[in-house]
Amino acid sequence: MPTTPLLSKYPEFGRARVYLFGLTAGCVTGVDFVASSMIGIAGAHIQGGVNAAPEEYLWAITVYAAAAVVANLVLGRIGTRITFRRYVLLSLLVFCTGALLCASANNISELVLARAVQGLGGGGLFAAARIIAQLVSEPNERLPIFVGFGLGSFTLTALAPWVSAELALSLGWRAIFLVQALVTVPLFAMVLTLFPRRREAPTTAQMGTLGWPAALAFGFGALLLLHGIEDFRLARIGLSGGETLALIVGAGLLAFALHWLHRHPDPWLDLRRLGSRRYLVGLGFYSLYYLISGGWNYLMPQFLQGGLGFNFQTTGMVLSLAGVVGLVGVMAHTFNFRRVFRRRRVIVIGFAVFAVAAALMSISAMPGASIAVLMPPMMLQSLTTALIMVQVASMTYLDFEPEDFVHAYQLKNIMREIATALGTGMTSQWLQTDRAIARNDLVGRINTFDLQTLAPELPRTSEVLARLSLQIDQQATLIACDHLFITLAGICIAAAGVVLYQRALA
Incomplete structure (x- = not known):
């Protein structure tokens, strides 16, 4: 049969x-x-x-x-x-x-x-x-x-x-x-x-025009704006002339590309087809997830290696173990997709879990934290892939016809790439700035009496001073990571509150 x-x-x-x-x-x-x-x-x-x-x-x-x-x-x-x-x-x-x-x-x-x-x-x-x-x-x-x-x-x-x-x-x-x-x-x-393989050849209307000048303008504009935003530090009072010019040029290139999109009768990315409220709201939370996830993924190796002194091999191992938990969560969601109801509440739970994970990592930001203490919050954060990202992604395309799906997915992945780069780059720069501020503060607090207390029986050799400098660097990294974990937790709590009032995600 x-x-x-x-x-x-x-x-x-x-x-x-x-x-x-x-x-x-x-x-x-x-x-x-x-x-x-x-x-x-x-x-x-x-x-x-x-x-x-x-x-x-x-x-x-x-x-x-x-x-x-x-x-x-x-x-x-x-x-x-x-x-x-x-x-x-x-x-x-x-x-x-x-x-x-x-x-x-x-x-x-x-x-x-x-x-x-x-x-x-x-x-x-x-x-x-x-x-x-x-x-x-x-x-x-x-x-x-x-x-x-x-x-x-x-x-x-x-x-x-x-x-x-x-x-x-x-x-x-x-x-x-x-x-x-x-x-x-x-x-x-x-x-x-x-x-x-494709069974039917596309029509001339389906193939459309490529519009390379506008596409390249969009890419270069995104490059300049992304880098300018990522490199902006909270401790900096103003921007230099070159940075200001780069931001202006980037904004101008994006404006040209968006004007081309608006005026062209058949653009390569037709935003006029993507007016679904469910899609736009979902796209916003999808981008937010990749923004905070990009920050988390950059922050964790810095925290484990620069703050706690783990070697690269151990860091890679624990990050992969946490990733396996995320894989299990995604597969469980896939097999039970039709049984998941009240998805808005699931997304709220996901942001709450992310906030708890970040808060627990903040509490663990102290010398001597063990893998046993760190793994639970890392596994909790890994589960948010299924609780937030997969949930939002699976809901945003319900209102589209097949011919509009390509446009919807193009914009979705553009936002994913931009959000991930922004989260990674901004975290990198903010961590560098906060670490420098914390180190200066720690160094300013140490005097001759502190050195005698920290190492009473050791001579003031270059080896001892180098060891002390390393301890100060690690402590400064932990302080900076603590601030960023608290920031991530706050963003997630705010996002959970906003999701509760978004009926489009119901």
Whole structure:
């Protein structure tokens, strides 16, 4: 007796191929996630390898997001013209090239240019993979695809910290980018073999126009504005002339691109199709989640290594263990998707859990905190992926027709890239500023009597003074991390309160 096909549009696909297609699409998405997370997790090693100051290294984070914005802007048009399957294949090749260029970089300028290439390749992979899954299936056929999708994307994300640490310690920082390039090789073969092919050629109207000048203006404008906002420090009284000019130019380029979008009869990103209140509200909370998540993901390695003195290997291990909990939460949600009711309350619970996790980390910000104390809040934060991000993402597209889904997902991933870069960059700069303020304050409190109390039997040798300086640096890092954890907790509590009054998320 013949079995009912899992995909009505592709009845020749057996069960194994459908699940493997979902797994491949998830791994393709994970490539972008891993590239964004590894640059933060292994930031100290990469930054030291190219001899970059923190302000210079910030460009390597920002330029990837700006290039990803351009990729997401044009992927709808390019994917429609050459098929989204070919778009993914081409993007994997570009990403691999960018990763190899990153591995061969000898200074920060070369790294920034290489990251731009990597962002053009990797930035659109999540959206393209998700769009393909949407186009080839009906709503009631997507569970098998989403099982593999979640398993692939979040497994790679969970493994990224541990893999980064092992590679950096064993082979050096360049190996982090080499393994990113290596991952694309089997993925390219899997996409070539498992992704469905398009059955019908697009019409001329569907292909539309590309509008490269406006797309590039949007990307460069986003780059300048993102970097300007990330580099703004609370302790700074004013901006320099160059920074002010960069912000003005960035705003002007964005204004030009948005004007083009508004005036063009068929733009590559049609905002006029995206007026659903449910979508816009969900997009706001989706972006907020990635903003605070980007900050958390940058802050945790700094807290564990610079504050508590954990080595890189231990840091990678505990971050990956926490990521596995997030993977389990996402898979549990996937299998019980239809049983999740009152989603607005689930999102409120998610922000509350994030706030509790940040508050517990703030309490743990003291010398000698053990892994046993740190793991519970880290696992709680990892669960917010299912409680917040997946919940919001699964609700925002209910009001759209299939032809509008591409536009909705393009904007969603543009906001994700921008929010992640903003969260990472702002946390980096604020941590640097707060740490410097705390260190100056601590140094100013130490006198000859304090030195006698801290080390009464030791001579004032350079080794003793270096050890004391290290202790001051660690304490300053803990103080700065404590302030940022409290800030994250406050943002999450405020977000939970706002969600309660958003009926669009019901």
